[in-house]
Each structure stands twice: as C-alpha cells, then as structure tokens.
Amino acid sequence: MSKLSARSAARTPRTASFVPVVQREVERLIGCGELHGGTRINESALALKLGMSRGPVREACRALQQLGLLRSELNRGFFVREISTKEAIDIYDVRAGLFATAGRLAAAIISAQQLLVLDELVSRMDEAIDALDIATFYPLNNEMHRQLIACSDNSKLIELFPTLEAELHLFRRRGLVLPGSMRASNDEHRSIVDALRHGDGGTAGRLMERHILAGKARFLRTLNDRSN
Structure with missing residues (x-):
C-alpha cells in the first residue's frame, strides 16, 4: 500500500464517525429554525463550527440528500429541500x-x-x-x-x-x-x-x-x- 493510500485508509474511520455528528447538527439547525427551506448549506462554515474538515460535511450532506432532507444543484452545493x-x-x-x-x-x-x-x-x-x-x-x-x-x-x-x-x-x-x-x-x-x-x-x-x-x-x- 502506498503512503497516500495508507493515509486515506487511516482517515476513513474518523471521517465516517463525524458524518452522524454533522447530520444531527443540520437536523438541529432546521429544527430550531436557523435553516429554512431553500437555504444553501455553507459547508465551510459548518465544518469550521464543528471543528472538522469539509470531507465529513460533504458526506453528511450526501446522506441527507438520500434521506430527502437536502437537494443538490450542480456547482452550487446542497440546499434544504422544500416539500409541498x-x-x-x-x-x-x-x-x-x-x-x-x-x-x-x-x-x-x-x-x-x-x-x-x-x-x-x-x-x-x-x-x-x-x-x-x-x-x-x-x-x-x-x-x-x-x-x-x-x-x-x-x-x-x-x-x-x-x-x-x-x-x-x-x-x-x-x-x-x-x-x-x-x-x-x-x-x-x-x-x-x-x-x-x-x-x-x-x-x-x-x-x-x-x-x-x-x-x-x-x-x-x-x-x-x-x-x-
């Protein structure tokens, strides 16, 4: 295994453990009214707030998209989904x-x-x-x-x-x-x-x-x- 692959493999468990933390925070922000339908998720600001890299934030946003809470737009990022x-x-x-x-x-x-x-x-x-x-x-x-x-x-x-x-x-x-x-x-x-x-x-x-x-x-x- 190359040094780069080894480093990536070592980061994977830690990144995965951060993803649920980010998901819960996004859900909390929506629940307390800080994020509204149509709001764009500021990945950099959220990563800084939670003290982590953007990687787990991006993975959490993808997971929340699969759950139907967020939607994505090409080259624009993730947005809080609006439903009728x-x-x-x-x-x-x-x-x-x-x-x-x-x-x-x-x-x-x-x-x-x-x-x-x-x-x-x-x-x-x-x-x-x-x-x-x-x-x-x-x-x-x-x-x-x-x-x-x-x-x-x-x-x-x-x-x-x-x-x-x-x-x-x-x-x-x-x-x-x-x-x-x-x-x-x-x-x-x-x-x-x-x-x-x-x-x-x-x-x-x-x-x-x-x-x-x-x-x-x-x-x-x-x-x-x-x-x-």
Whole structure:
C-alpha cells in the first residue's frame, strides 16, 4: 500500500464517525429554525463550527440528500429541500401507520435498558419544556422517535422511518412552537412509554399512531393560523 493510500485508509474511520455528528447538527439547525427551506448549506462554515474538515460535511450532506432532507444543484452545493403541504400530510399518514406497527412490536420485546433510555429522554424533554427551549427539545424529540422505532427490532421499519422523519423537519417544528405543544407532545411520549413498560401492544400501537396524528393536527393548525 502506498503512503497516500495508507493515509486515506487511516482517515476513513474518523471521517465516517463525524458524518452522524454533522447530520444531527443540520437536523438541529432546521429544527430550531436557523435553516429554512431553500437555504444553501455553507459547508465551510459548518465544518469550521464543528471543528472538522469539509470531507465529513460533504458526506453528511450526501446522506441527507438520500434521506430527502437536502437537494443538490450542480456547482452550487446542497440546499434544504422544500416539500409541498400535500406531501407533508401524506408523510404524516404513512408515519402514523408505521409508528403504530412499531408500538405493537416493541411492547412484546422491549428491554429494561431500552425503557431506561426512553425514560431519560422524557425527563430531558421535560427540562427543555420548563426552560422553553425548543432548540434542545427538538433533537431530543427526534431521538425519542428513533429509539421507539429501534425498540421494534424490525429492520425494514428501522430502514424506512428516518427518511420520513427527515422530510418533515421543516413542518414538525411549526407545530411544536404552538403554545402548550411541547408539553402535550411529551405527555404523549410518557403515556407511550408506560404502555410499553406494561407490555400492552394494543395500547402502545394506538398511542403511537395518535401521537403522529396529533403532530399532523398541530401542523394543520399552523396552516390555518397563517391563513387568518
């Protein structure tokens, strides 16, 4: 192996480990409203902010493009994707069905360690709510959903759900800024975790489906508020 190849090979694991960090940061920036639909991703500035080279940033942007969160333009870079209201509503409906399935599956197999993780996320979101800190609440909310899907131990669900989550980042934040919405959302999380703790798949599935549909309802309220 040449010295150049050896150096490239040595960098690869480190670069790969940075990619999820960049992805989460882009999702956070969208969730807290710092990035909007149509905004160009400043790769150099993001790399500087995170203390890394542009390589992991570029790889993360490519991954987020595959998830549907970003789009690319030749010689211009990556931009936050914009989707229509109809697309958003359709995605909410699909997510509701998948979440219901995840709840039914997870209730039968969830471990004590997984329940501890979910309880901790609920507690941390309560703290963010008390501080009126949506910038902290939003990524915790995303992680809660990821963990709930992971608890299903269904590889296809785990593969599909991130794409549907990513496409809705711009819309989901709108609903959470409504008065009382973060508290209502986390109360729903707490009820879901209680159902999972008791191994009640039917209730867990219904609550998880209702949780997504409640998010859809909050999003639709923001549309009505903007039209009035």
